[in-house]
Amino acid sequence: MATVSGTLDVNAIRRDFPLLERQSHGHRLSYLDSGASSLPPHAVVEAMATYYETTHANVHRGVYETAEEATRLYEDARRTVGRFLGASHPTREIAFTKNTTEAINLLAHSWGGANLGEGDVVVLSIMEHHANIVPWQMLAAAKGIELRWLGLTDELRLDLDGLDEALDGAKLLSITAMSNVLGTINPIGDLARAAHDAGALIHVDGAQAVPHLPTDVVASELDFLSFSGHKMLGPTGIGVLYGKAELLAAMPPFLGGGGMILDVRTDRFTAAEAPQRFEAGTPPIAEAVGLAEAVRYIDSIGITSIRAHELELTSYALDALDGVANGHLTVHGPPAGPDRGGVLSITLDDVHAHDVAQILDSVGVCVRPGHHCAKPLMRHLGVQATARASFGLYNGTDDVDALVEGLEQATTLFG
Amino acid sequence: MATVSGTLDVNAIRRDFPLLERQSHGHRLSYLDSGASSLPPHAVVEAMATYYETTHANVHRGVYETAEEATRLYEDARRTVGRFLGASHPTREIAFTKNTTEAINLLAHSWGGANLGEGDVVVLSIMEHHANIVPWQMLAAAKGIELRWLGLTDELRLDLDGLDEALDGAKLLSITAMSNVLGTINPIGDLARAAHDAGALIHVDGAQAVPHLPTDVVASELDFLSFSGHKMLGPTGIGVLYGKAELLAAMPPFLGGGGMILDVRTDRFTAAEAPQRFEAGTPPIAEAVGLAEAVRYIDSIGITSIRAHELELTSYALDALDGVANGHLTVHGPPAGPDRGGVLSITLDDVHAHDVAQILDSVGVCVRPGHHCAKPLMRHLGVQATARASFGLYNGTDDVDALVEGLEQATTLFG
Amino acid sequence: MADLEELYREIILDHYRSPRNRGELTDEAALRAEGFNPLCGDEILITLHVDHGVLSDIKISGQGCSISQSSASLMSAAVKGKSLDEVRQIIATFKTLMTVHEAQLEDGDAEPEAVDLRKLGELAALQGVVKFPMRIKCATLGWNTLTQCLDDASL
Amino acid sequence: MADLEELYREIILDHYRSPRNRGELTDEAALRAEGFNPLCGDEILITLHVDHGVLSDIKISGQGCSISQSSASLMSAAVKGKSLDEVRQIIATFKTLMTVHEAQLEDGDAEPEAVDLRKLGELAALQGVVKFPMRIKCATLGWNTLTQCLDDASL
């Protein structure tokens, strides 16, 4: 009874996710927090366990059999991830980091440090996650760069009217492909072309988009793209910075240490080629193995089908929420459609998001309350916190129904 | 037949490490590369798998049951690790990073960035790993600090004669507790006192020591200590920076993003308290769970017993190697004793380390050839590469015997 | 659900719906302190007057969940008109109540003191919070901010 | 062990023990390039003369394993006295030999060309390396450094 979707057999998919067998407070678990972190399918957990128990060794320097296999698995993961993004040169364009946040800090510190100076402009949008704000603010404080902000339309889409003006003279547009609060999907291909026309590069924060929408860095003409493993059915502890080969090749190192050098003397070091240059120290090896398996899992279902399913679910949910709390419920985001992802940021007039989430928890519904690391957006919306439900391929209409029922309870309790 | 050690029952221990059941090229696997990365016991792999399949959720912001449990597991890991080090205030003194390398970069960037300027002195030793060299070189390039180098005695111990002179006017002594090439164990308690007497702080690179020797940050009066999970029976993707509470509390942030802020506005951000301030983005949650389990595993065996066992094995190995290759074999490091860890860096006069390792691989013996990310040390030793065998608690005399036999083969082949 | 009802007691909901001492003292003499809960975005602004060692007036503004708001409201009612010594005493008692369980999330293994709930009066209603570790930070936000306000003024 | 014997053929060991064209050309006219293998610490210095489009002399110095040293020695013997066109041709052929398997560690799925081993002469002895992916970088170090030397001089 899980699905409205003709697209996915949600009941079958759920069997791949052991955590969904868990009960919470005596209720079936409705996991509606994939925007914060997704659940890993058994295949991903198994791939890492198998790696640890049959292969584990440090990569790159060993010549013995398991070290060679570990190295191969790690480098294969780079190719698997690169292909998933449509990258032309996966082995030179994918740097593994610990999460999206490190990827963006790497970009700001390395590319920004080398290419931006006093008065140079980086354009952000008001819907960015802190991960795509704070690193640029740090750079602004260190180097005097200027940050410009793209605003939103009344329907909470990106306001493209101000785009050309904002890009005028800018060096970089750094923008999310999908808002983790609004679900708004930005037209990254168009934005890339606009940025390039203005002589700027584009970095896309793909933390929310890569797990849920087809991504093609070449077709969309992206210069840089960052995202996290743990939001795309993969493990914690790994993220990705994609960069066009020639751009990464020209960037100075970020973290210093083993694996990122060609030579070290007491008075100087010589950095290795990209992407190794950006992978100082022992990399997240098991995590790369897990991430590659997550990509294979997504491929086996089909990202297009996942997207179609989540869009159907979003429409169903928006309809279902319409009747709740007598008009005292708001979902902050555009209507369901091709530019709308499966993220529902809910506020009730009389119940604080934190209380909403607490009450939902008591009936097994997992949503996240708070500012979702997007405080400038919250200020724009004039709310302090929302209760956010976000979908994954394992969600069905039963989860939405449980959400709606829990929300009714919250309004009753606080009524 | 695994053990000379009265201390540990190696055969029983091996049953906890599934990878050791593997054969390589038809031989029993002699894993002698724990210095690069240790094997995880089944309990660690299982703890992470269980976490992923029963609990996983993003930490810190969720109020639902699994998010609360995940947060508790993550914060419990902080306490478990802190207690293992003898930290006084685990919840304020342990920051999780992705590896030792990031921990040292964090220190250099944050503490160094705030406290060091033109002409300030950081003292290193010539036996440092690149992870404890390159970040300071980067800081030297950015801020004009001076690096001073402690040398070695003929017996490849730290030369303490030059210590007071080197520390004169210095702000920081950053030094390894144990060389990953020589096995030399440095007297970190004495070094800490000398540093403090000179008005300097001390950072200890504990990547090799924490897994193999008892550590007590309070007794040794350490200001900072860094190490990696994957070298101490834990997972990849996690490292630790320990810092005294008041020192961490005063340090500016390193990476910017979610989780490390109190507030973000378009024109500024306010950083959170330490250690959260240093943990930008989704942290290595499952990895923290795995690391805590690794600490419990080590505790269950006893770090003192592990140390005693590895020292016995080192003595046995040094004796056994004495007869190999007719005097054409060198082990670079001090004689077995209380200041000698279980790392054997071997060179043969006529066979390059790379070839040695390749031949050893063919008989199932895993050693690591190369410069071991310690090029300044290699230059000091006048060698370009060594074949390094390094012990873990699961190694026995049979592994040493296999090593000796493989070395004999190498000399024959190249003889 | 029993726990949930203990969390959302009627008195909590009442202080949430009708917060006491709501507002802001804007005169020069007022002491001010702002607090954030970075985890959920709750914000609080406390302004107060101290006259001859007595916390003579206090106003609370800001936004947050029922727990942080009602806790701040209950706090304002409990401390207003009290001597600074008494205020410190009330803060300490309340924090001990919260720490009973927060201890699990903090350092050390020291056995927490038992709290005499009768001493707490209405504040005892917040006791249900300790079963929800993630909410303890909500309940303590106002209290930490008040402490900071007094500390900043070296009172 | 069969693989190991293929790796350490007699001719490899011979070139390792008695490297050809060992040394360094120190005159002003000599072209120089240095190469590192960051994975294992191998270092190589190539110095060479080009006269009227012919690689008239080449010297190799540096340190490394039997594979990197013998490969560089074999290379020096193969390219010395050859025209730059021929040198580029030899480099390309050798690289293709290595790429047959290195492809597994690199981009793309393009079917590698087959290499006519007879064309390679003594160099064919290095064929055993392709079964040891981690050693391919050893075998190609000298070749990459030579390529870089020619590229740097726009030759």
Ligand SMILES: Cc1ncc(COP(=O)(O)O)c(C=O)c1O
């Ligand atoms: C002494 C020492 N320091 C630092 C490191 C770096 O550790 P990681 O690669 O986990 O960052 C190592 C391990 O290679 C080491 O042996």
Ligand SMILES: Cc1ncc(COP(=O)(O)O)c(C=O)c1O
């Ligand atoms: C749009 C967006 N960007 C960046 C991030 C940061 O990801 P991470 O915490 O994995 O670094 C997130 C996730 O919280 C996100 O939703």
